[in-house]
Amino acid sequence: MAAEIAVVVNGVRSVVPTGTRAREVIGDRSAVAARINGKLSDLDCVLEAEATVEAVGPESDAGLEVIRHSTAHLLAQAVQSLFPGTQVTIGPTIADGFYYDFAPPRPFTSEDLPEIEKKMRQLAKANLKIERSEMAREAAIALFERMGEHYKVEILQGIPEARVSLYRQGEWMDLCRGPHVPSTGYLRAFKLTSVAGAYWRGDEHNAMLSRIYGTAFATKEALDEHLRLVELARQRDHRRLGREMGLYFFDAIAPGQPFYLPKGIVIFNNLIDYIRRLYRRYGFDEVVTPQLYRNELWHQSGHWENFRENMFLAADPEAATATIDTGAEGWRTGYGVKPMNCPGHTFVYRAEKRSYRDLPLRFAEFSRLHRAERSGVLHGLTRARVMSQDDAHIFCTEAQIEDEVAMNLAMVREVYATLGFAQVEFKLATMPDAHLGSVEQWRMSEGKLAAALKRNGVEFEENPKEGAFYGPKIEIYVPDALKRRWQAATIQLDYNLPERFDLSYTASSGSEERPVMIHRAILGSVERFIGVLLEHTGGILPFWLAPEQVRVLSLSEKVEAYAAEVAALLRADGFRASADLRNEKLGFKVREGELAKVPYMVVVGEREAAARSVAIRLLRGEKNQSASLEELRARLKSEPLPG
């Protein structure tokens, strides 16, 4: 081995003795880790050959990740010292922090967090050195076996490498790939945020572990700023906005189902009207099919087998035995409320003899769908038990698939751009392990979806094995205020349903062929979309969607009649206008208008009444533009209506 090696540190070349540690060649004392030949490593990593070394600062993405990962270890150390008998499992970093899953004698509660956090601070203050070591995998298994860490043993048994790395800080140690900060003193700004249950390895058949979430930053200031932003995001929660803006509410009498108030349904209806206008342009035909079907339908469609747990079922009161699922033929007497429109649409398809000249056929429907969601998953409008989708089923030939998917993607892009969603995530969900059809057919359909995506020039990632069992799909995700991702739009290929319902069309050759079905929704669930849209906009909706578009504020009793006349005039023009004639000061009325997020406030006092004019105040305080009544009406009429 050479006595000296050449290193390039942050772009500067030098020669150091072999065995020098990365920390020694990096001058920067604030560094939390090193990048050696591009690989993230500990600062104590020994340099044994020529290397390029870069400092990883605490504020960089990689540095933050190291800090968070090390903080997760600190958490585990604190927990094991406070709660003997607790086993550790895994503790990864996540988008804004980290978590650690434990198997404790009793589950943790949020009341345990302050004590754990206090212990973490003590351990951080002790500035324990964090040391890496390696050992043979078998030796590590024996070691953790002795320590009673059965989950770690299970993890080790799944690791292919012969040698594994361990990290020790003080008396405590953990199996870990690293890297970590050099000592616990580097961890200064962290906070434990919540506790939750989580299944071991994410499988609900496994044991329920106790998970603790936390976050960590390079500085106290960055941590405080993050906590402040989280708090601001909470105020955008659509459940809060829905109540504050008087849009909808929920009641225990109908779990998971919104009561839309007059203002809320305005948003709902205008979104649907917008999609309807697009349907005229894109060539869709709207239909309405039944809500309640004999269970025979669900047997034929496969929903009985695959979706029954999520369906609301009802007995037939006229049946001799009014049961739902008892006895061999019991199901025939029952009904099921539709959770999807697709089976109904196959009946629309079958209503006539179809030929290749008819295709593609595009049937759209906005009917309400009901799904018996498990109680723990409900989440305001974004996860409800009733929803209306801007649903459509396209029946086409194999050769038409790519064009159809590309056309629907264009529609998706138009809608999301119009509604102001700049960062939409596209995913291509591919063949799952349990699937119908041949691998070749799957790869071909996936290729068609990918080609349609590329034709639209959108970036997308694969979502491996996440396709439906009957075909691949394109999923479109949008984030809520807390950056949780919700699936909105979807485009799915389906070879199964046409088969089950024996659909066919006459080809030009005269032979009977099987059409392909494409399920697609642009907004997805209109409920979910409204929820995400409210969080995205903070409730400040575009003019065409605003429940109340104009509010006329009267300055005193003397101008009551004029204010009412202005509002009536605007209503006659078709605007959603109201007048606030209450005996209150202007400042109070303006405040309420702001809180209600009315885009136009129109102030009228004696000056305006005399001149038959108004003072326009836009939302967010852009104020005081005097205008004649005609100017106001012209201005409102120039507000764009999309589609």
Add this chain to the structure above:
RNA sequence: GCCGAUGUAGCUCAGUCGGUAGAGCAACUGACUUGUAAUCAGUAGGUCGCGAGUUCGACUCUCGCCAUCGGCUCCA
């Protein structure tokens, strides 16, 4: 469904050791006649989520159920 937490007036929340409840906003009434994010005063409003149990006595302690919140699993 699972883990943890929460549930008090329309909304947001206090309520100590077990002795049958309080504020602000909203509502209603009145005064004020208002110029761009909260005028003042008064009045009314509660089976303390629901049901059992312990106790002389339960908003408070115990159990069950329901709903909600944060996660997990599932999913649009």
